[in-house]
Amino acid sequence: MTSAPQGGPLLREALAAIAADVDAGFDALLPVPDDGRARLFEAMRHATIGGGKRLRPLLLVAVAGLHGVGRETAMRAALAIEAVHAFSLVHDDLPCMDDDAMRHGKPSVHKAFDEATAVLAGDGLMAFAFEILSDSQYFPDPFIRAELVRCLAVASGPAGMTGGQMMDITGEGQELDLHTITRLQQLKTGALLGAAVEMGAILGRLPSEGRRHLRGYALDIGLAFQISDDLLDHEGDEDAAGKALRKDAAAGKQTFVARLGAERAREQARALVDQAIAHLAHHGHEAELLRELARYIVERDH
Amino acid sequence: MTSAPQGGPLLREALAAIAADVDAGFDALLPVPDDGRARLFEAMRHATIGGGKRLRPLLLVAVAGLHGVGRETAMRAALAIEAVHAFSLVHDDLPCMDDDAMRHGKPSVHKAFDEATAVLAGDGLMAFAFEILSDSQYFPDPFIRAELVRCLAVASGPAGMTGGQMMDITGEGQELDLHTITRLQQLKTGALLGAAVEMGAILGRLPSEGRRHLRGYALDIGLAFQISDDLLDHEGDEDAAGKALRKDAAAGKQTFVARLGAERAREQARALVDQAIAHLAHHGHEAELLRELARYIVERDH
Numbered sequence: 271m272t273s274a275p276q277g278g279p280l281l282r283e284a285l286a287a288i289a290a291d292v293d294a295g296f297d298a299l300l301p302v303p304d305d306g307r308a309r310l311f312e313a314m315r316h317a318t319i320g321g322g323k324r325l326r327p328l329l330l331v332a333v334a335g336l337h338g339v340g341r342e343t344a345m346r347a348a349l350a351i352e353a354v355h356a357f358s359l360v361h362d363d364l365p366c367m368d369d370d371a372m373r374h375g376k377p378s379v380h381k382a383f384d385e386a387t388a389v390l391a392g393d394g395l396m397a398f399a400f401e402i403l404s405d406s407q408y409f410p411d412p413f414i415r416a417e418l419v420r421c422l423a424v425a426s427g428p429a430g431m432t433g434g435q436m437m438d439i440t441g442e443g444q445e446l447d448l449h450t451i452t453r454l455q456q457l458k459t460g461a462l463l464g465a466a467v468e469m470g471a472i473l474g475r476l477p478s479e480g481r482r483h484l485r486g487y488a489l490d491i492g493l494a495f496q497i498s499d500d501l502l503d504h505e506g507d508e509d510a511a512g513k514a515l516r517k518d519a520a521a522g523k524q525t526f527v528a529r530l531g532a533e534r535a536r537e538q539a540r541a542l543v544d545q546a547i548a549h550l551a552h553h554g555h556e557a558e559l560l561r562e563l564a565r566y567i568v569e570r571d572h
Numbered sequence: 573m574t575s576a577p578q579g580g581p582l583l584r585e586a587l588a589a590i591a592a593d594v595d596a597g598f599d600a601l602l603p604v605p606d607d608g609r610a611r612l613f614e615a616m617r618h619a620t621i622g623g624g625k626r627l628r629p630l631l632l633v634a635v636a637g638l639h640g641v642g643r644e645t646a647m648r649a650a651l652a653i654e655a656v657h658a659f660s661l662v663h664d665d666l667p668c669m670d671d672d673a674m675r676h677g678k679p680s681v682h683k684a685f686d687e688a689t690a691v692l693a694g695d696g697l698m699a700f701a702f703e704i705l706s707d708s709q710y711f712p713d714p715f716i717r718a719e720l721v722r723c724l725a726v727a728s729g730p731a732g733m734t735g736g737q738m739m740d741i742t743g744e745g746q747e748l749d750l751h752t753i754t755r756l757q758q759l760k761t762g763a764l765l766g767a768a769v770e771m772g773a774i775l776g777r778l779p780s781e782g783r784r785h786l787r788g789y790a791l792d793i794g795l796a797f798q799i800s801d802d803l804l805d806h807e808g809d810e811d812a813a814g815k816a817l818r819k820d821a822a823a824g825k826q827t828f829v830a831r832l833g834a835e836r837a838r839e840q841a842r843a844l845v846d847q848a849i850a851h852l853a854h855h856g857h858e859a860e861l862l863r864e865l866a867r868y869i870v871e872r873d874h
Contacts (some may be wrong), residue, residue, distance in 0.1 A: 426699040
């Protein structure tokens with residue numbers, strides 16, 4: 271295992287560019303105020319700046335770009351979805367949840383600050399995401415604003431990510447069938463990755479037929495991503511990951527690796543990636559970045 | 573002190589009606605699913621059904637009603653703001669925050685369930701609020717949806733409630749001046765009460781001049797409400813409150829009562845209520861409920 275950059279040349283460049291843009295975006299949008307809220311903003315900055323692969327922003331900007339949406343507009347929506355992703359990690363890392371001391375190679379928010387600040391930073395990031403999406407300066411068309419909010423809210427809430435996290439906790443130590451594990455992972459991780467694609471499509475005013483293919487792509491890479499995450503937890507390198515690994519088995523987490531074994535899980539992830547790429551068949555070269563991204567998901571080492 | 577109903581006859585009836593409607597609304601919108609998310613929905617129901625004065629829903633529905641908005645439509649928006657209020661209480665009660673075991677006369681969510689479920693139930697309620705507001709079935713006009721979201725997101729986030737909570741924690745044990753305490757309380761409590769009024773005005777498509785008076789009303793009753801809350805913590809009855817009292821002084825919280833003493837704080841609250849009612853001068857009898865509500869805020873015993 272190595273932590274050298276992976277993926278094709280298009281993807282390597284896109285990952286570097288999106289990481290820089292996301293960092294610059296949060297830096298500009300979250301100046302630390304000179305009052306008793308300073309600690310909250312510092313914690314929100316800690317959670318959002320300098321770390322993470324930025325897959326959701328990349329997906330959103332790439333899909334929006336396929337349909338002629340400018341990068342600046344797409345980046346605003348990308349910051350909103352990344353804020354939700356960051357909030358979920360801050361709350362996930364809390365002692366009463368997964369109790370993780372490290373995230374992205376630095377102390378998690380409740381370690382760098384404290385638990386109360388971590389709870390509030392997560393809450394603040396979620397509200398902030400919807401502030402961004404409902405801002406008429408960024409998105410002048412109220413229909414676009416409302417649709418973006420609807421998409422992100424459903425994907426984040428009890429019918430999406432939060433619901434998946436509850437299933438994950440409830441399922442610990444139980445023997446879940448493959449169908450239930452698939453559903454759990456689709457809610458926990460797939461919903462937000464799917465929302466990234468969907469929000470790009472909303473910005474691009476894509477009709478429902480085009481959205482159907484993109485949703486298929488998102489669903490497949492979402493599941494492949496989760497399986498590869500489970501495999502990395504099972505056999506990955508802690509330095510490259512920037513967090514503690516080998517925690518799933520200890521916690522009795524219901525993962526594809528636990529259910530299928532590493533080898534069959536890996537085959538499953540590869541099959542999903544092939545299927546994801548097939549959903550892009552009616553796109554030409556302009557979708558090459560999305561194809562590279564799909565392949566990267568099963569090749570990455572962190 | 574007595575726990576008999578208070579307020580004028582209009583208000584007593586309105587409080588009973590809104591409590592029934594809010595309970596029925598959450599009951600209908602949060603059916604417990606037959607999967608691993610059941611615990612999440614049960615916790616969200618515990619946090620939202622059967623308890624609380626429902627002041628924010630009442631304010632929203634009353635202001636919307638002043639401008640001809642039907643109760644059914646206004647109630648949807650009212651459930652969204654109450655979901656945000658409920659989420660803030662669930663997270664506030666956590667051991668790492670205020671560590672409160674009782675809320676509305678029953679165990680707080682982390683006591684009735686567990687801490688992880690309480691974190692997720694809060695997160696789920698916040699996302700759920702924005703799901704409601706961005707639902708085109710409830711609010712067919714996308715401009716209304718986007719404006720409602722914008723108003724609630726700003727009031728809930730770092731520029732509003734969450735920011736105020738951070739100031740509250742940061743300020744513990746410090747000697748804050750009256751200006752800073754006022755700002756803290758305006759963010760912590762006033763922002764969401766103000767949003768209730770503002771959201772009613774958005775639904776009623778009120779022009780900005782009309783909104784200015786209503787915002788003044790909301791700001792004044794918000795501050796009066798916080799002072800009366802501090803007074804109740806200082807000298808109230810725990811049975812009537814349904815939660816532990818006398819916690820502010822122990823925690824070194826920066827309140828109006830701590831800064832001014834009980835008597836001057838009470839005078840201040842009464843002056844704010846008079847000022848709030850003055851903002852309604854250009855309204856006739858139809859605003860009587862809002863006047864009764866303002867008076868109730870300093871007369872209530874819980």
